[in-house]
Amino acid sequence: MWLQIHGAAMGTCMAPSYANLFMGELEDKLLASAATKPKIWFRYIDDIFLIWTHGRSNLDTFIAHANNFHPSIKFSSTISSSHVPFLDVLISLSDGILHTDLYSKPTDTFNYLHRSSCHPYHTKKNIPYSLAFRLIRICSSEEALTNRLRQLSLHLQTRGYPLRHIKSAIAKAKQIPRHSAIQKRNNVTTNKDERIPFVLTYNPALPNVSSILKTYLPILHSSDRCKKAIPSLPVTAFRRPKNLRDVLVHSSTHHTNNIGFSPCLSPRYTFALLTLMLDFISHWMRSKLVKAELRP
Numbered sequence: 001m002w003l004q005i006h007g008a009a010m011g012t013c014m015a016p017s018y019a020n021l022f023m024g025e026l027e028d029k030l031l032a033s034a035a036t037k038p039k040i041w042f043r044y045i046d047d048i049f050l051i052w053t054h055g056r057s058n059l060d061t062f063i064a065h066a067n068n069f070h071p072s073i074k075f076s077s078t079i080s081s082s083h084v085p086f087l088d089v090l091i092s093l094s095d096g097i098l099h100t101d102l103y104s105k106p107t108d109t110f111n112y113l114h115r116s117s118c119h120p121y122h123t124k125k126n127i128p129y130s131l132a133f134r135l136i137r138i139c140s141s142e143e144a145l146t147n148r149l150r151q152l153s154l155h156l157q158t159r160g161y162p163l164r165h166i167k168s169a170i171a172k173a174k175q176i177p178r179h180s181a182i183q184k185r186n187n188v189t190t191n192k193d194e195r196i197p198f199v200l201t202y203n204p205a206l207p208n209v210s211s212i213l214k215t216y217l218p219i220l221h222s223s224d225r226c227k228k229a230i231p232s233l234p235v236t237a238f239r240r241p242k243n244l245r246d247v248l249v250h251s252s253t254h255h256t257n258n259i260g261f262s263p264c265l266s267p268r269y270t271f272a273l274l275t276l277m278l279d280f281i282s283h284w285m286r287s288k289l290v291k292a293e294l295r296p
Contacts, residue, residue: 006072020045030069034062042086048075049086089138100140102148114283115160120202120238128156128169136173137181158287195235202238209236244276 008015023046031037036058038050052059059079066075078084083092090103104110112131115124131152139145153166200209217233220226 016045026070026073030066033069034065036062038062044087047087049084049091099144100138101144102135102138110155112156112159115162116279116283118202118204118241118243124161125165125169128152128161128166129173131156132170132173133176133181136176136178140178160283160286195232196230197237198234199237199239201241203241 008018023043027041027043027048031041036054039053040049040051042049052062056079063075063077081093083090085091085103088103090101092099092101113119113124113127117124132149135145135148135152139148149170153163153170156166157163198209198213200206213234213236217230220230
């Protein structure tokens with residue numbers, strides 16, 4: 001048991017904003033007071049990428065100055081003259097030019113959302129495209145992009161995505177030139193953003209709600225009062241249904257005098273456990289079959 005006596009609690013909604021404001025003020029004062037400054041300094045909340053051109057001894061002095069600048073803020077550093085990771089990007093230097101590639105931590109399991117998961121179809125359909133578009137933005141060379149897209153295809157197949165859907169999504173993403181993909185997008189508010197959300201609990205058996213709303217919208221607009229309340233077609237949004245965790249775990253606890261452990265004989269828990277075991281076995285066998293098909 002730990003009692004936090006300093007800083008914002010982990011998981012607090014405003015914690016990233018607090019951290020960003022705090023680090024923004026700290027970096028302004030830190031750089032202003034440094035005797036020697038880095039040539040380039042980029043920061044994302046508390047991760048910093050910098051380029052140093054004043055020698056290793058001056059760099060060690062700068063890092064020591066940064067670690068002594070605030071009593072509770074200490075910086076760990078990764079120093080290299082060839083390559084260094086920053087967030088999910090591996091930045092390398094070759095012939096005076098910076099190149100970028102995807103960086104994945106050694107503990108990354110690439111556990112993307114499984115194809116059989118109870119999610120709307122458009123969510124699972126867009127995952128391969130979004131991941132491929134991310135690689136186009138990150139990888140600066142065609143060779144690195146080809147290798148990463150091939151690895152992405154293998155990872156998605158192990159998660160149950162059909163190969164034809166993966167190829168279609170990759171082909172769609174590759175139609176976008178990289179210089180356009182890395183341009184900063186301006187978030188302009190449109191009439192579509194002002195549409196009223198029609199929120200439902202998702203179920204695979206639901207019909208096409210958007211087409212139903214579109215069909216019956218003229219009936220609503222026949223009333224001036226309803227037309228004023230709902231001026232345009234509502235946008236369909238889904239909330240998550242209950243999963244196994246919601247079924248098995250409760251926020252309230254029941255205190256009893258029984259000491260120790262005993263098996264739970266409730267049919268609900270037995271059925272949930274069998275379902276989970278069968279689902280795991282099915283996913284394991286599917287991943288083995290995919291790997292066997294891909295083995296040369």
